Amino acid sequence: MNKDISDCTVWDNSSIFESLEDPKINKIIEESIKDLEAISEKASKFENVLNDLEATQEHAVRNAQELLCERHRIYIELSTIMTYCHCVTSVDAKNEEAKKIVSSVAPLFSNLMKMMTPLDLYIKRIDEETLSKVLNHEIIKNMDFKFSHMRKMNDFMLSSGEEKIIQGLSRDGLHNWGKLYSTIAANLEVVVAGEKMGLAMASSILRQADRKKREASWRAIKSAWELHEESVCSILNSLNGWRIEENSSRSKHKKLHYLDKSCHQSHITRKTLNSLMESTFENRTIGHRALIGMAKANNVELLGPWDILSPAPIQEGKGKLYGFKEAIDLISEAFSTLSPAMGEFAQMMYKNNWIDARETDFRSPGAYCTKFAKQREPRVFMTYDGSMGNVITLAHELGHAYHNWVMRDMHIIKTHYAMTTAETASIFGETLVRDYLYKNSKNKNDQFEIAWQDAESAAAMLCNVPARFEFERQLVEQRKKRALSVSEMKSTMNNAWTLWYGKNLSEMDDMMWASKLHFSISGLGFYNYPYLFGYLFSLGIYAQKDLHGNNFNDLYLKILRDTGSMNAVDLIDKHFGKSIEEKEFWQGSLDIVNKSVTRFEKLLN
Numbered sequence: 001m002n003k004d005i006s007d008c009t010v011w012d013n014s015s016i017f018e019s020l021e022d023p024k025i026n027k028i029i030e031e032s033i034k035d036l037e038a039i040s041e042k043a044s045k046f047e048n049v050l051n052d053l054e055a056t057q058e059h060a061v062r063n064a065q066e067l068l069c070e071r072h073r074i075y076i077e078l079s080t081i082m083t084y085c086h087c088v089t090s091v092d093a094k095n096e097e098a099k100k101i102v103s104s105v106a107p108l109f110s111n112l113m114k115m116m117t118p119l120d121l122y123i124k125r126i127d128e129e130t131l132s133k134v135l136n137h138e139i140i141k142n143m144d145f146k147f148s149h150m151r152k153m154n155d156f157m158l159s160s161g162e163e164k165i166i167q168g169l170s171r172d173g174l175h176n177w178g179k180l181y182s183t184i185a186a187n188l189e190v191v192v193a194g195e196k197m198g199l200a201m202a203s204s205i206l207r208q209a210d211r212k213k214r215e216a217s218w219r220a221i222k223s224a225w226e227l228h229e230e231s232v233c234s235i236l237n238s239l240n241g242w243r244i245e246e247n248s249s250r251s252k253h254k255k256l257h258y259l260d261k262s263c264h265q266s267h268i269t270r271k272t273l274n275s276l277m278e279s280t281f282e283n284r285t286i287g288h289r290a291l292i293g294m295a296k297a298n299n300v301e302l303l304g305p306w307d308i309l310s311p312a313p314i315q316e317g318k319g320k321l322y323g324f325k326e327a328i329d330l331i332s333e334a335f336s337t338l339s340p341a342m343g344e345f346a347q348m349m350y351k352n353n354w355i356d357a358r359e360t361d362f363r364s365p366g367a368y369c370t371k372f373a374k375q376r377e378p379r380v381f382m383t384y385d386g387s388m389g390n391v392i393t394l395a396h397e398l399g400h401a402y403h404n405w406v407m408r409d410m411h412i413i414k415t416h417y418a419m420t421t422a423e424t425a426s427i428f429g430e431t432l433v434r435d436y437l438y439k440n441s442k443n444k445n446d447q448f449e450i451a452w453q454d455a456e457s458a459a460a461m462l463c464n465v466p467a468r469f470e471f472e473r474q475l476v477e478q479r480k481k482r483a484l485s486v487s488e489m490k491s492t493m494n495n496a497w498t499l500w501y502g503k504n505l506s507e508m509d510d511m512m513w514a515s516k517l518h519f520s521i522s523g524l525g526f527y528n529y530p531y532l533f534g535y536l537f538s539l540g541i542y543a544q545k546d547l548h549g550n551n552f553n554d555l556y557l558k559i560l561r562d563t564g565s566m567n568a569v570d571l572i573d574k575h576f577g578k579s580i581e582e583k584e585f586w587q588g589s590l591d592i593v594n595k596s597v598t599r600f601e602k603l604l605n
């Protein structure tokens with residue numbers, strides 16, 4: 001790198017715990033163990049309450065309130081420890097002390113959830129009148145949306161005993177498969193042109209200018225995953241086999257479709273998902289045009305999968321590189337175009353050392369935003385290399401962080417948004433930065449770089465993300481019959497890519513089922529369409545910016561603050577009077593994507 005990026009910040013989490021040896025950690029764990037013992041008896045009494053909901057009402061309502069508060073309190077304490085440890089292992093995957101703490105806290109979480117199963121069933125089964133009595137409490141009242149959302153899945157509930165068994169078994173069953181994947185990924189050794197490196201570093205080469213090196217790195221990552229293909233194949237078969245079995249057990253009264261479950265988790269309707277995917281499929285040629293333009297700019301006939309994350313091929317190979325503080329200043333100025341407070345927020349994240357961006361050994365790949373539940377402070381993790389793509393990633397994560405920040409005065413229960421709306425603020429942050437860069441760039445090269453970013457996003461969202469969705473859908477369908485072999489995983493991925501990319505790449509990435517971590521997240525399936533949803537949803541909101549002028553910032557904040565209290569359908573109906581169940585809404589956003597790809601094509605000529 002010819003730009004000095006040594007000004008990258010390293011996060012300072014000492015306000016949370018001094019270190020992993022901080023006696024506070026042990027104290028919280030020990031107290032939680034005692035608290036769990038103390039509430040266990042009260043919680044188990046709900047087994048009996050369930051047998052006679054009417055007779056025991058008054059007493060049960062009070063007990064439910066007490067237990068819900070306790071669970072909430074313990075959850076906040078323990079999850080703060082978990083987040084702290086996760087921060088440590090992101091920077092150093094080999095940190096044994098952090099892993100030890102995680103493995104002692106994880107069972108407490110699991111016990112807490114398991115012991116509260118009868119209480120959750122109680123909340124699901126009581127009538128509306130009793131529910132409103134339970135909600136008549138200073139803290140519990142904040143759980144109203146959460147409860148009503150939960151009660152929508154009542155038809156798929158099992159008995160208290162069965163639910164408890166699933167909870168208990170999933171810790172070392174379902175979730176350990178996801179953990180195994182993370183362990184393999186964190187320890188993966190990639191050899192690029194004779195040089196050994198971790199996955200994070202090899203992945204970062206895919207975002208660099210040298211096309212030959214990118215291809216070498218992509219092939220090396222692929223080979224590294226091929227060494228573990230049987231393991232990852234088992235992981236995917238096990239995760240999906242587990243889910244299919246669980247869904248079928250839950251389908252006694254009514255069939256539980258895996259996409260219904262996913263849509264419920266995403267706070268959207270199946271109709272919304274269908275409209276989203278159909279509109280995108282009808283418009284996938286916009287993504288193809290972006291790929292064709294990107295190939296043209298590279299002077300090649302077709303792009304390879306190693307090109308889809310590449311920086312703009314600027315003449316003489318001199319894409320502008322941004323120092324870390326320079327990137328923060330730029331993002332801050334771009335955020336300020338919406339509101340000064342948002343601009344100041346980006347500077348605050350930098351000044352407080354709430355971003356960890358400096359390269360380390362055994363570092364996790366990717367970027368994420370997290371928050372400490374107790375202190376309500378956000379943190380951003382990424383590996384910064386100075387490219388414009390990286391500046392956009394930083395803007396993305398800071399967008400997430402801002403979303404958390406504007407909700408920090410609300411009760412934390414009211415801030416739990418679904419993964420679909422989770423990507424709203426992040427992509428909004430990206431869009432602000434791209435727009436700002438385009439308007440303020442002084443030369444053609446800079447403008448081209450932004451247009452390139454737009455094209456790359458269009459191709460990623462209109463081809464890559466839907467291909468992942470299609471792969472997972474086909475995986476589940478096939479897994480219903482039997483476990484898939486490695487070669488079936490590959491052909492399924494190949495088919496999904498061909499469906500969405502058409503003939504616009506020189507080859508397909510048939511190992512993506514292994515290299516994309518999202519397929520191996522144990523807690524949720526289909527973590528792919530939320531990105532597409534967030535991208536188009538956010539563009540749809542961005543499109544309202546000029547229409548609402550000075551009132552827009554207020555409206556935007558209201559939307560962000562409502563993300564934890566309503567589903568996405570109601571959210572847009574309430575604030576914009578539009579229906580996201582109709583293709584028309586999505587077409588509006590896709591038209592914006594079309595415009596930006598057309599702008600890219602014009603610059604190419």
Ligand SMILES: [Zn+2]
Pocket residue numbers: 396400422423426
């Ligand atoms: Zn995100």
